[in-house]
Amino acid sequence: xxQELLEGNRAIAEAAIRAGVEAFFGYPITPQTEILERxxxxxxxxxxxFLQAESELASINMVYGAACxxxxxxxxxxxxGISLMQEGFSYIACSEVPAVVxxxxxxxxxxxNIQPAQGDYFQAVKMAGHGDFHPIVLAPANVQEAIDxxxxxxxxxxxxxxxxxxVLDGAIGQMMxxxxxxxxxxxxPPKARxxxxxxxxxxxxxxxxxxxxxxxxxxxxxxxxxxxxLQEIAANExxxxxxxxxxxxxxxxxxxxxxAFGSVGRICxxxxxxxxxxxxxxxxxxxxxxxPFPSSRLAELAQQAHIILVAEMxxxxxxxxxxxxxxxxxxxxxxxxxxxxxxxxxxILGVLKKVVDDTIGGGGA
Amino acid sequence: xxxxxxxxxxxxxYKRPESLxxxxxxxxxxxxxxxxxxxxxxxxxxxxxxxxxxGIAPVGCAVLAxxxxxxxxxxxxxxxxxAMATGIKRVSPDKVVFTxxxxxxxxxxxxxxxxxxxxxxxxITTVFINNAVYGMTGGQMAxxxxxxxxxxxxxxxxxxxxxxxxxxxxxxxGILPGAAxxxxxxxxxxxxxxxxKKALKLAFQVQLEGLGFSxxxxxxxxxxxxxxxxxxxxxxxxEHMVAYYPLGDTKMIDAVRVIQExx
Amino acid sequence: MxxxxxxxxxxxxxxxxxxxxxxCPTHTLRMAEGRFNVKGxxxxxxxxxxxxxxxxxxxxxxxxxxxxxxxxxxxxxxVARTFGSAETPEV
Numbered sequence: 001x002x003q004e005l006l007e008g009n010r011a012i013a014e015a016a017i018r019a020g021v022e023a024f025f026g027y028p029i030t031p032q033t034e035i036l037e038r039x040x041x042x043x044x045x046x047x048x049x050f051l052q053a054e055s056e057l058a059s060i061n062m063v064y065g066a067a068c069x070x071x072x073x074x075x076x077x078x079x080x081g082i083s084l085m086q087e088g089f090s091y092i093a094c095s096e097v098p099a100v101v102x103x104x105x106x107x108x109x110x111x112x113n114i115q116p117a118q119g120d121y122f123q124a125v126k127m128a129g130h131g132d133f134h135p136i137v138l139a140p141a142n143v144q145e146a147i148d149x150x151x152x153x154x155x156x157x158x159x160x161x162x163x164x165x166x167v168l169d170g171a172i173g174q175m176m177x178x179x180x181x182x183x184x185x186x187x188x189p190p191k192a193r194x195x196x197x198x199x200x201x202x203x204x205x206x207x208x209x210x211x212x213x214x215x216x217x218x219x220x221x222x223x224x225x226x227x228x229x230l231q232e233i234a235a236n237e238x239x240x241x242x243x244x245x246x247x248x249x250x251x252x253x254x255x256x257x258x259x260a261f262g263s264v265g266r267i268c269x270x271x272x273x274x275x276x277x278x279x280x281x282x283x284x285x286x287x288x289x290x291x292p293f294p295s296s297r298l299a300e301l302a303q304q305a306h307i308i309l310v311a312e313m314x315x316x317x318x319x320x321x322x323x324x325x326x327x328x329x330x331x332x333x334x335x336x337x338x339x340x341x342x343x344x345x346x347x348i349l350g351v352l353k354k355v356v357d358d359t360i361g362g363g364g365a
Numbered sequence: 366x367x368x369x370x371x372x373x374x375x376x377x378x379y380k381r382p383e384s385l386x387x388x389x390x391x392x393x394x395x396x397x398x399x400x401x402x403x404x405x406x407x408x409x410x411x412x413x414x415x416x417x418x419x420g421i422a423p424v425g426c427a428v429l430a431x432x433x434x435x436x437x438x439x440x441x442x443x444x445x446x447x448a449m450a451t452g453i454k455r456v457s458p459d460k461v462v463f464t465x466x467x468x469x470x471x472x473x474x475x476x477x478x479x480x481x482x483x484x485x486x487x488x489i490t491t492v493f494i495n496n497a498v499y500g501m502t503g504g505q506m507a508x509x510x511x512x513x514x515x516x517x518x519x520x521x522x523x524x525x526x527x528x529x530x531x532x533x534x535x536x537x538x539g540i541l542p543g544a545a546x547x548x549x550x551x552x553x554x555x556x557x558x559x560x561x562k563k564a565l566k567l568a569f570q571v572q573l574e575g576l577g578f579s580x581x582x583x584x585x586x587x588x589x590x591x592x593x594x595x596x597x598x599x600x601x602x603x604e605h606m607v608a609y610y611p612l613g614d615t616k617m618i619d620a621v622r623v624i625q626e627x628x
Numbered sequence: 629m630x631x632x633x634x635x636x637x638x639x640x641x642x643x644x645x646x647x648x649x650x651x652c653p654t655h656t657l658r659m660a661e662g663r664f665n666v667k668g669x670x671x672x673x674x675x676x677x678x679x680x681x682x683x684x685x686x687x688x689x690x691x692x693x694x695x696x697x698x699x700x701x702x703x704x705x706x707v708a709r710t711f712g713s714a715e716t717p718e719v
Contacts, residue, residue: 023456049455053448054481061445061478065452068439069419069460073452091442190457198437198453200460202416208431210422210440369636375698378633379687390692394643394669399691555651555688595645 003178008143008168009034011179012076012102015150017042020185021100022071023049025062027081030114031170032104035076048187056081060088060101067097068209070197072154072188076102078170079120080111089163090129094211094222096229098157100150101135101165104173107340115340116170118262121317124167125291132223134230135163136237137290141266144179145288146172151182160233161196167290169313171263171342234292243269243284245276254283256356257305257330259298259322261287263342264311270345275352282352290318295325302329307359311335311348331359382406384415386435395595397552397585398426401494402433404558405465408566409436412573418461419453421446425467426500444475447482450489461572463490468507469499472534479538479580486543486577490568493534496585497606504590508532511609516590531609535582539615545577547616551584553603557612567625576620584610633682634698637672641692644669648686648695654679657686 006014013035016024024043026036036052043050049066053059059075066073077085082103092099105120107113124137136156140146146168153164193199198207213219242251247269251257256275260268265286275282285301287294302308308330310319319334326332335351337343381387384406392398409415415436422430424443431438441449446464454462471479471493479491498516499505505518509531513522523531535549546568550561561583568579584606588598617625635656642665649657649672658675665671672694674680682699 023452025452051451051455051485053451054477057445058448058451058478058481061442061448062452062455064441064445065421065439065449066456067452068449069453069457071456073456087442088445095440190459198419198439199457200417200419201435201437206431206435207437208440209438210431212428212440369634371634371636371698374701375634376701377696378682378699379684379695379697381693381696385693389641389667392691395645395647396691399693400689403691403693555685558688595647596650599647 003180005176006143006179006181007034007176008146008173009104010038011143011147011181012150012166012173013038013042014181015147016074016100016154017046018182018184019151019154020072020187021048021074021154022187023066023073024075025051025053025059025066025073026075026077027053027056027059029056029078029081031106031116031173032076032078032102034173035102056084057087060085063099064088064092064095064097067092067099068095068198070193070199072158074100074102076104078104078106079108079117082120082123086123086129089135090131090133091211092163093129093133093135094131094226095209096161097209098161099163100153100157101163102150103165103167105167105169107338113340114170116263116313116342117338117340118169118264118313118317119338120167121290121312121314124165125293125321128163128165133226134291135165136160136233138164138166139261139288139290140166140168140172141262141286143172143175143177147179147181156237160229162229167262169263170340237289238292238294239288240294240297241286241288243272243286245273251283251285251301252304253281254301255281255304255306256283256352257301257308258282258284258311258352259287259308259318260284260311261290261318264313267343267345268311268348271348271352274345274349280352280356287318293321293325295321298322298325299327299329302326305330307355308332309335309352309355311343313337313340313342382410384409384435386433388432390433391429392426393589395586395588395598396426397496397583398494400552400558401492401583401585402430404562404565405492406434407562408569411566412569414461414569414573417459418463419457421449421453421462421464423464423466423470425470427465427467427494428501430465444470444473445478446470446475447478447487447489447491451482451485451487454487454489458488461569463492463569465492465494467494467500468496468509472508472532480541483538483544483578483580484541486545488572488575489578490572491578491580492565493580493582494585495534495582495610496587497531498587498590500587500590504587511605533610535580535615538580543578544580544616545618546571546579546614546621548580548614549582549584549610549612551602551607551612553584553586553599567621570624571621574620574624576618584612631678631680632700633680634677635674635680635686636696636698637674638694638696639671640666641694642669642671643667643692644671645691647689647691648672651685651689653683653685654681656680
């Protein structure tokens, strides 16, 4: 296995090919269009299906159709386009068919800009669409992790018959760095489509895939089943990483706990190293699954931490889940930049030191 | 139902098609959805494709079509059926894929999806039920509601100054290169229903031959929301709807004509 | 029996819409009076069994597949087939 210099978006596209994606339906939007462009070339080369749809609305519904037919299918978009897809997410989740969605986040709200951002945390984790459901949400912090998350998204989506959503800020989509692609998986042949898929009622009773369940008790039963599935996912699929001065390692001694995801998480790896060099017992918890959220580990770490600093490229979204997990155990501070402005290590280190001075130093918690 | 003794010198001339389930439909008495479903079922039986057909139900009165058609079916979001059909057909090209949609589904919220499916020449068949109102939600104005027609959201009659004119979807889609066969038929009398069935059969044959997108617009009644008896509704539709929505083919490429004449 | 046609009515499917009675060319059918089917509709019933020619117009019009139609076999043996592909039937 060799490393190559890969651009984030194109690596995501290639990772999907390696993971055995059979069809992609999407629409151009910056900063993720390279995924569409790359797949427009690669999928036909591999004898698979590519179609540029007329809109994100159409894209997600084409995905829904292909998923009902039992094919491995993906779409990608960026924040405003993901908003358009939310109707589709709700239908797909209730119908319990698998699909992979990539959101390369940009500045918002509204048309916003094309700078990297993390403003869609709430959208992905709290309200991916109407009704009670959650996609499995993965948040890579670098190109290699993006590749790994795409493959994982396909596997988890199929295992649980739900949406595997990978959210990354535009910077990761656009950056180039060394990474390794996984080996090519064979594409599943049409005859081997799952036994719940719509394949034509030959020699069996017809199947219906729907998200309509008239009658209260009927729909409640469906919801209870969906909730049970979410609990199973929460029990088995939480992923996160911890960092100290020398990189990835457990941080049971952290007094100042940084919590950040995606590119900000990566920046905080540097912040932790520099803080430790100055004698601050800093540590970083970087969630890799945003849903399910690593609440238990966070609560554990909050027991010995004196203060928690959450850093995000938004007005404060993940910090709410941190508050929910931590409760009264530890005070929490937040540092956010919006509009697609990226907080550099110096900035966060400065905030961190001020927070330390204000609390630990100044007779705080 | 009491068993009837069939004399030995009689044979079956018509019975329930295989492609219909035995469920009692929830449609109103006199609703032409029942006729349209039956025609589709007869066509699927005659073409022998029931076991490889996948249908997509709309949001509308026919939202439960999957309880009535004896085939694999999916339920689409409102208007999105042609996009779902595209997804299904692209990954399962050997299947027969069709959408069944009403006025709101196809001519309002879903206009982009059907226009682009037709434009791309998707190998799917769309059945468009045009009854000039929104039935399921209680009779509101549709894009196909006639000028002056009273509905629950046009209580003084459709005013073309504010609401525009009714939209003729068969003509709109007929100009697209990807559309191989687009036609408008009516379900108001026996000869019309016969022609409608022929059109449906041809539309599915267009798909089987891989000639492009096919659509059959079926002028239909909605007697309950029109506040008429079933027979009255048929008469009203014959008089008023056909005048605005001409019957016949708006698109038929040569290859389709060959199939039509070959029968 | 002299009739060319024989229809069997699945009464419980009927919604009493009356479209069949309106288009039956031989007045074979009528809507029942004073009685209702399991759904609460007055169903169609046979008014004059001898009038039926087996034309099948009722099956073409009925939205609820109420009717099964039988026809006296013709001298040249024909396979039973569904309407639509049939020639215009004799009335």
